[in-house]
Amino acid sequence: MSDAVVTPASSKPVSGKGGLARWLISGPPLLYLIFFFAVPTLIMVFASFRFPGDYGGLAPLFDAGGALNLTLENFEPFFTSFIYTWVFLKSFLYAIVTTLACLVMAYPVALLIARSPQKWRNLLILLVILPFWSNFLIRIYAWMILLGPQSLITRGLNAVLDVFGFEPVTLLYSGFAVIVGLVYVHLPFMVLPLYANLEKHDPALLDAAQDLGAGKWQIFWRVTFPLSLPGVYAGAALVFIPALGIFAVSDILGGTGGLMIGNVIKQQFLESRDWPFGSVLSIMLTLAALAAAGLAALLARPRRKHA
DSSP states (O other), X not given: OHHHHHSOTTHHHHHHHHHHHHHHHHHHHHHHHIIIIIHHHHHHHHHTTBOBOBXXXXXXXXXXXXXXXXXXXXXXXXHHOHHHHHHHHHHHHHHHHHHHHHHXXXXXXXXXXXTSXXXXXXXXXXXXXXXXXXXXXXXXXXXXXXXXXXXXXXXXXXXXXXXXXXXXXXXXXXXXXXXXXXXXXXHHHHHHHHHHHHTTSOHHHHHHHHHTTOOHHHHIIIIIHHHTHHHHHHHHHHHHHHHHHOOHHIIIIITTTTOOHHXXXXXXXXXXXXXXXXXXXXXXXXXXXXHHHHHHHHHXXXXXXXX
């Protein structure tokens, strides 16, 4: 009798219903990722081993003798030509600078929102995401006006440089303009995860640190900032990965001087029509993005201290 009480017969149907509900919830996103991310990635990987067509695109998969037309030659230019390595490294540099700039600018904003009265938080979050309500390209073209040679910013900066005897500078179509555009576009992606983390901090920890004699800076560096590291890592991944592969900002604001790897990939597919080499560059960019995401996940993982 006691065994029948410990193991009720209704346990299996409950687990089955739970499994069905879990699949109904996770199934549609999983199918979406498979069809729109995994399958295109596999097509891109397969295209990287194909020969380019005579008039662009891909050459026939089989030659006249019925053999597969596959090659590894498409990977050679990436590893032998310095220009592609340089553009890739420059894209990494732009993405790193953008991530650090977003972190420095977003942290005070997120901390201010998290410590504001509850009635104001929703309004402040709305102001953060408000730029998303307008078209992306319109916002980037607006920066062309702000950084143009006749803009108030450029004329004011050159007036100051002239006082100190320096040559005038051009802000538009430069690396500086690219970084400004990247920071502007990706700043909300750093604010939101930081705010989500900071608002969960227990105020009692800050009061305890203050009672123990810690100053404001000590409280921040020894309590607030370490607790916010998961939000920092999440925000860094959300900023770094899209900033690494974006091409619209550098195309509009950077010109030839702000070329990034995303622009080179676009040129290979749309202008040169060398799809195999464009696929190679896309694979390298995907691997770099996966490595950045894996590093962020590894750093955000809680560490257990062994006695």
